Amino acid sequence: MAETPPAKNNYRLPPWTPWLMVALFLMMTFMLFTPRERLFYDISYSEFKTFLKERQVVTVTLKGDTASGTLVTDIAIGPGGETARRFRTHVPAFGDETLLALLEEHGVEIMVLPAQRSDWSTALIATLPWLIFIGIWLWLMQRAYRNIAGGGLGRRGELGKFLDSSAKKAEVPDVTFNDVAGQANAKQEVTELVEFLRNPGQYRALGAEVPRGVLLMGPPGTGKTLLARALAGEAGVPFYSISGSEFIEVFVGVGASRVRRLFDCAKEHAPSIIFIDELDSVGRTRGTGLGGGHDEREQTLNQILAEMDGFAGHEAVIVLAATNRPDVLDPALLRPGRFDRHVTLDLPDLNDRRAILKVHVKKVPLAGDVDLAKMAAGTAGFSGADLKNLVNEAAVLAARERSDKVTMVHFDEARDKLLMGTVRTLAIQPDERHRLAVHEAGHTLVAYFLPNADPLYKVTIIPRGRALGGTQQLPEQERHTLPEEYLLDRLAVTLSGRAAEKELLDSVSSGADDDIRRATALARAMVGRWGMAKDIGPVDLSESEEHPFLGREIAQPRRFSDRSAHAVDKAVQQLLRDSETRAIAVIHDHRSQLDQLITALEERETLGQEEIEACLGPREAAGKVKAIT
Numbered sequence: 001m002a003e004t005p006p007a008k009n010n011y012r013l014p015p016w017t018p019w020l021m022v023a024l025f026l027m028m029t030f031m032l033f034t035p036r037e038r039l040f041y042d043i044s045y046s047e048f049k050t051f052l053k054e055r056q057v058v059t060v061t062l063k064g065d066t067a068s069g070t071l072v073t074d075i076a077i078g079p080g081g082e083t084a085r086r087f088r089t090h091v092p093a094f095g096d097e098t099l100l101a102l103l104e105e106h107g108v109e110i111m112v113l114p115a116q117r118s119d120w121s122t123a124l125i126a127t128l129p130w131l132i133f134i135g136i137w138l139w140l141m142q143r144a145y146r147n148i149a150g151g152g153l154g155r156r157g158e159l160g161k162f163l164d165s166s167a168k169k170a171e172v173p174d175v176t177f178n179d180v181a182g183q184a185n186a187k188q189e190v191t192e193l194v195e196f197l198r199n200p201g202q203y204r205a206l207g208a209e210v211p212r213g214v215l216l217m218g219p220p221g222t223g224k225t226l227l228a229r230a231l232a233g234e235a236g237v238p239f240y241s242i243s244g245s246e247f248i249e250v251f252v253g254v255g256a257s258r259v260r261r262l263f264d265c266a267k268e269h270a271p272s273i274i275f276i277d278e279l280d281s282v283g284r285t286r287g288t289g290l291g292g293g294h295d296e297r298e299q300t301l302n303q304i305l306a307e308m309d310g311f312a313g314h315e316a317v318i319v320l321a322a323t324n325r326p327d328v329l330d331p332a333l334l335r336p337g338r339f340d341r342h343v344t345l346d347l348p349d350l351n352d353r354r355a356i357l358k359v360h361v362k363k364v365p366l367a368g369d370v371d372l373a374k375m376a377a378g379t380a381g382f383s384g385a386d387l388k389n390l391v392n393e394a395a396v397l398a399a400r401e402r403s404d405k406v407t408m409v410h411f412d413e414a415r416d417k418l419l420m421g422t423v424r425t426l427a428i429q430p431d432e433r434h435r436l437a438v439h440e441a442g443h444t445l446v447a448y449f450l451p452n453a454d455p456l457y458k459v460t461i462i463p464r465g466r467a468l469g470g471t472q473q474l475p476e477q478e479r480h481t482l483p484e485e486y487l488l489d490r491l492a493v494t495l496s497g498r499a500a501e502k503e504l505l506d507s508v509s510s511g512a513d514d515d516i517r518r519a520t521a522l523a524r525a526m527v528g529r530w531g532m533a534k535d536i537g538p539v540d541l542s543e544s545e546e547h548p549f550l551g552r553e554i555a556q557p558r559r560f561s562d563r564s565a566h567a568v569d570k571a572v573q574q575l576l577r578d579s580e581t582r583a584i585a586v587i588h589d590h591r592s593q594l595d596q597l598i599t600a601l602e603e604r605e606t607l608g609q610e611e612i613e614a615c616l617g618p619r620e621a622a623g624k625v626k627a628i629t
Helices: 017-033 045-052 101-104 119-149 158-163 184-198 200-205 222-236 254-269 294-311 350-360 372-377 384-400 408-418 430-449 484-505 510-528 564-591 590-602 609-616
Strands: 057-063 064-077 083-090 110-115 213-217 237-245 272-275 318-322 343-345 456-460 469-474 607-608
Touching: 017 510, 045 057, 045 064, 045 083, 045 101, 064 254, 101 110, 119 254, 184 213, 184 222, 200 272, 200 430, 213 222, 213 350, 222 237, 222 272, 222 318, 237 254, 254 272, 254 318, 272 343, 350 372, 350 384, 372 408, 408 469, 430 456, 430 469, 430 484, 430 590, 430 609, 456 609, 484 510, 510 564, 564 590, 590 607, 590 609, 607 609
Parallel strands: 057 110, 213 318, 213 343, 237 272, 272 318
Antiparallel strands: 057 064, 064 083, 456 469, 456 607
16 A cells, blocks of 8 residues: 655654753752751761760761761750760771770770762662653653654554554556456456446446445355456556455554545545455444444444445445355445445356366366366365365375376365365274275165265265265256255265164164264255245244354244244154155165175275266166155
């Protein structure tokens, strides 16, 4: 970000400041060493010897050639006959060898002090802490004057630098729409923004106003930041990027000041684009924080709202923001005049995944057996970032094996690593290994013979990540809606591993933990959200809205009765039992093929699609779909 030059420092310490320091020093010295009453009276040395012989002396302090002390009673030793007890005398320069013996003889308490210790040295020691304190105070005052000279909290200076926005320096990105694979709909939504930034006069002549803000919504890794940079690069305008969390500091008012600075700088370089990443970190619904209206995050949000559509005139500055939680944003952000357009970036479909893979493999030497179309079909649900990571993992595996090119085997291994985790070396007992083969073979068999299940891709009993084995299915087509028949077959496939253990081993194990959890969640969604239970009907009986704010879910009353909740539980249980019954029926009908599959799986540990078909034979439809009652 371009910075304004610091203002000239016209503030200095007053010229009388050094004189003030000298006056304070002298005043403290005078107070320390000017007694309110006279403490000592000078007497002659012979008079001192007389008092000593008459046992009038109690204590004597010897300090160089000076002897001071106290008497037993007040004696007229002062000028004009004043009485006092404290005296001071000077020992002759040639010394007195009998003085110490005489003092000891009369029991006088003796104290000897170094002759070089003067009153001025004592004064310096006493005033040194004060001098240090005054010096620190003057240094702090000098820094404060320097900050005021820079404009205080609202302008340049030391505090002004702290309040500066941490947005990256304005630049024109070298990324264009050609570098963004897929997301055709999203690119079409923002294309006319490019035309406005290039030729704003054409739109203004017709009375049209460009959208002030564009909100990019979508799952993580779908290319929201890349699309924003491509928009700025395509238009050739400065691009300011900042994360929403960078506005928030521990000091109240810092975030709002940074917002003002960011927008002021963008207006100076208009037309320009401001990109706020992770908008939900600062744009959450107001009224939910502990600080209320004085909360720092809410003050920052209020300033963003005012800058986008407040009292200031409209400038050729477009604000782009990205979030994967649009449901938590404040409604004031989403109204027209603020973020006018909402562009959704979905997970890439089959064609988009193939295009994204082509972009990421441009610099990767590929072997002849690499089939990007097959790899795109086997990565359903992958985002653009996931696909980039897939290509990188495959290249790393090839480099680890010192291979000159990346082969399809490397891509398959990278895909398995991302889906299931890294291969683990575990000492599995033979009986546990057999149970694992039975479990995975049950999944494979039921998925192979049910008519609406996704085709099989691979089955393995090699431990990966947290799983001891896995059965992978490869969808033939992209599904945007899930039919009831497809969901029922998916439930049966999910529970078929447990069903195979029950039928072949007469017992079940904890290996079906994740299967039961996923099957229960799917069945509850079918009954409570999608209305697929005939006895309940199309009623929304979902348990919660999963609202992100603490306490909101508890405070909201449940929208259905206990009787309806009981009906949902009963329908879910019935659905799961029926699905397990269907899986057991398929296992009974194809028991011989299941035994062959178990044997092959124990021997080779991993079976591909062709090997599975060789064990199970021709595929036949098994069992009709049973409606949910």
